Amino acid sequence: MGNLKDIWVFIEMSAQQPKRSSLEIFAKAQKIAAEAGAEAVSVLCPADGDFSAVEIAEAMKNAVEKETPGAVLFASTPLGKDISAILSADMNLGIASDCTDVMSRNEDLDLLFIRPTFDGKLRASVSLNKKPQIGSFVSGAFPMDGEAPDIHKNARLLKPENSTAIQRQFLEFIEDSGLAEANIEEASILVAGGRGVGSAEGFEKLRELARLLGGNIAASRAAVDEGWISRDYQVGATGKTVAPKIYFACGISGAVPHVAGMKESDVIIAINTDASASIFDIAHYGIVGDLHQVIPELIAAIKAAKSE
Missing domain, CATH: 3.40.50.620 (HUPs)
Structure with a gap:
């Protein structure tokens, strides 16, 4: 070489x-x-x-x-x-x-x-x-x-030169906070939801947990295909590849395409009602339970800890 x-x-x-x-x-x-x-x-x-x-x-x-x-x-x-x-x-x-x-x-x-x-x-x-x-x-x-x-x-x-072939004029800057939030590749903590979240409204609790932890939300392809969340948040072989310090997999079964996009996370915490779900095979910590009960309890515990 x-x-x-x-x-x-x-x-x-x-x-x-x-x-x-x-x-x-x-x-x-x-x-x-x-x-x-x-x-x-x-x-x-x-x-x-x-x-x-x-x-x-x-x-x-x-x-x-x-x-x-x-x-x-x-x-x-x-x-x-x-x-x-x-x-x-x-x-x-x-x-x-x-x-x-x-x-x-x-x-x-x-x-x-x-x-x-x-x-x-x-x-x-x-x-x-x-x-x-x-x-x-x-x-x-x-x-x-x-x-x-x-x-x-x-x-x-590098010293690029502005091209004269394209004429540009700055008119207005419109802040897009949603675009910044969708930059999930740089997040150190991700709270991801799958089909088990059940609805677009179900992602609001995941979003609240993510904000409390200083992280961001993400999603599986199943949740995106249902129209519950933008494709900008999709993790997996057909979405984005992420490697946060902590990855919450909420209501995600653990299909191979999804795992391909998050398996390098430092710590994976899975929440699923199905004890035999594939996601538990790669999770460092697993909670067998209904995410709609577990997530609110986590939120309450974190708020209580922060208020002490």
Whole structure:
């Protein structure tokens, strides 16, 4: 693996802070680079919100053509997906999207990407024969142990230019609190509901519990398909992949596609009336009971503890 060139990781920012998903990927890149005798390089774009994905991708392309890294990695965020896809198309390169793992291959001097397929029931290995290799990774693919890596040492700074091809004019800013709340990938605590919640109104108690804990709500595909909650909150193979510190699975059976999106959570607490539900197979703690009774009791206990 000694001939592998640098591994670049695009560090996406939010409120002038690096997103956790980007830091996770960079930490993984550092481990692979150390094994290969290469370097992991953070690629920074301060105020990336001021530029479009096309503009950032163009700046990335110029930097890649100049320095020829061995791989360029992204988080599978909306921005990361857009930039990686544009870069792949513009440079006629392959791309491994929404991966859950990556490893070095000594014999081929490249990387092997792992991604879920068949609703998370199988894992496919993806090899790219053009350099640089481009890959994107779902949130929580590489949970960090210890402190976040230093992204400023040996960093590359992108300098995008505003495109003259698209004329833009700022008219008004409309705050969308719902959009911010739906960013479940960054939540440290998630209270997720499934078909057992029973209705859209049933999610209100889950939302109250999540707020008390400083977390967010989430949902299974079954709850989303019923129309009880927006698809922005869906966890699973066809939704978002999350890895919070605590994941409450309320009225969720534990089907494979859902588990694929939350199995890396640090602590999983399952609440279900069915003692034989599959979710208990992966839960660290389980409560066999009616969530409509258990959740209010949890809320009351937390409020009582906070008032002491």
